[in-house]
Amino acid sequence: MTGGSDISLLLDQLSHCCSRPRYAFMLLTLIADVARPDGSAGPLVLEGDALVPLRDWLCDALTPMGHRDPRRMALVDRVRDELRKTGRLSGDNVADEALVQDEVRTRVRASGKTNLSRAASELVKAGLLKRHYQGYRVDHLNRGAQRQAVYTLTGRARALVGAPPPQQRAAATRPRQGDLFAS
Numbered sequence: 001m002t003g004g005s006d007i008s009l010l011l012d013q014l015s016h017c018c019s020r021p022r023y024a025f026m027l028l029t030l031i032a033d034v035a036r037p038d039g040s041a042g043p044l045v046l047e048g049d050a051l052v053p054l055r056d057w058l059c060d061a062l063t064p065m066g067h068r069d070p071r072r073m074a075l076v077d078r079v080r081d082e083l084r085k086t087g088r089l090s091g092d093n094v095a096d097e098a099l100v101q102d103e104v105r106t107r108v109r110a111s112g113k114t115n116l117s118r119a120a121s122e123l124v125k126a127g128l129l130k131r132h133y134q135g136y137r138v139d140h141l142n143r144g145a146q147r148q149a150v151y152t153l154t155g156r157a158r159a160l161v162g163a164p165p166p167q168q169r170a171a172a173t174r175p176r177q178g179d180l181f182a183s
Contacts, residue, residue: 006159010128013156017126023062024119028128030061031151032160039161043134043148053148059112063105072108079103120151128157 010028014021034057035041042054052060066072080100083089089096123129133147153161 006156010156010159013126013128017128018119018122020119023115024123026062026065027058027116027119028123028153028157028160030058031129032153032157032162035153035161037161039153039158040150041152042150054151055113055116055149056109058116059109060105062112062116063108066108072104075107076100076104079107120149123157127155128153130154 011021011025014024018024031041032039034045034054044051045054045057046052047057080089083096083100083103088099120129120131124131130152132150132152134150
């Protein structure tokens with residue numbers, strides 16, 4: 001492909017380097033939504049009043065995409081049967097449905113993290129994403145020791161990070177105290 005907008009070039013690149021290009025594009029778009037101006041997001045995302053690990057937030061944000069999937073519907077039925085067999089259902093329909101949905105959410109999040117990691121690895125190989133882990137004691141390229149993922153958009157994926165609002169641009173152009181400038 002020659003020419004085209006930054007987004008169309010990004011989509012073309014995703015179609016060649018990712019096994020699931022639509023999923024990868026959604027992932028990049030969600031990261032861009034919570035990214036700082038430098039293109040980095042994480043390790044935590046503010047959701048309401050709580051701070052949520054970035055990977056959990058991404059999994060939860062992508063979860064609604066599969067709510068009509070027959071496998072998801074089968075999972076709900078399987079979880080309901082398992083809870084019934086173990087005697088964890090109380091007979092209160094509202095409470096039981098909440099328990100079923102919590103368990104389904106936990107299982108979907110676990111499998112979602114696998115999908116997310118696979119897509120992130122493809123994006124890292126394609127030069128569209130950098131990944132490192134931040135947290136307890138030291139930042140590191142490898143996870144573990146209570147470290148959480150930080151993703152940084154790179155290459156063509158930077159086109160997804162919007163320009164800062166006009167107030168921020170104006171503030172960035174004003175000299176700061178201690179800066180020398182010609183008048």
